[in-house]
Amino acid sequence: MKIGIFDSGIGGLSVLHEAYHQLPDQEYIFYADTEHVPYGLKTPEQILGYTTEITQFLVDKGVDAIVVACNTATSVAIKELRKRFDLPILGMEPAVKPAVEGTEGKRVMVIATPVTIMEDKLKDLLHRVDEEHRVDLLAMPGLVEFAEREEFESQAVTDYVNSQFSSYDKDKYCALVLGCTHFNYFKPAYRQFFGDETLLIDGNQGTVRHLAEVLGLPISQDKDKKLDDNHNILCLRNTEYFFSGKEISDDETLNRLQRLHSRLEEVRNI
Ligand code: DGL
Secondary structure (H helix, E strand, O other), rough: EHHHHHEEOHHHHHHHHHHHHOOOOOOOEEEEEEOOOOOHOOHHHHHHHHHHHHHHHHHHOOOOOOEEHHHHHHHHHHHHHHHHHOEHHHHHHHHHHHHOOOOOEEEEEEEEEEHHHHHHHHHHHHHHHOOOOOEEEEEEHHHHHHHHHOOOOOOHHHHHHHHHHOOOOOEEEEEEEEEOOOHHHHHHHHHHHHOOEEEEEHHHHHHHHHHHHHOOOOOOOOOOOOOOOOHHHHHHHHHEEEOEEEEEEOHOOOOOHHHHHHHHHOOOOO
């Protein structure tokens, strides 16, 4: 099957990367809207416009299903996209439910973009699942910029993460929910702040499992096997990459994508 995966930028690669683990034999079209990233600081109207255009683009390429690999775009546009297009469209939302259900007592922190935090979709979700009011929300738009610059380990990243978390008592938290696909790249920085006990929860594995279910595809027995660099290069072959409508074929950008996949492999189980 042919699966379209899109995001404002390279955050969505973390979902594609998980799909390589669970559904390695499918064909993919990955679309990053690099001309308009970050979505987290745009208006809902703008985001709806961009995502409608991208969905049409992917439909024209003949995909069987689309994953909106972006919490921000999902919170603003998913309902409307499902109305306008007649194919399975899966969205992403911060994995608050497993975080709340899988823990008790201590608090849960959700980090996301300002748009995701402001939109009703997350408020409705909290209303449904956060009965004990254990969840705190924190916007971290700066991480989207760091990610797009491929800056994952610098002192500036550590300083930013620590300063955003500084007014929270780390010992009160049992889970950190990564409510933006760009945030996966920074797991070591969260670990450093919260220590080894706090769960880091993202929605990627659940999203790909759901995709497999919707399309009736079997999940790979080897899903937890490490993807080495050669394997990643092979995977690049069953994926077409587009940045805001332009197909990526130059070595420099393909190498960049390869580096990002290597980073995602490195941090997958942190
Ligand atoms: N990766 C996106 C998300 O999951 C949004 C990042 C952005 O463009 O602000 O929310």
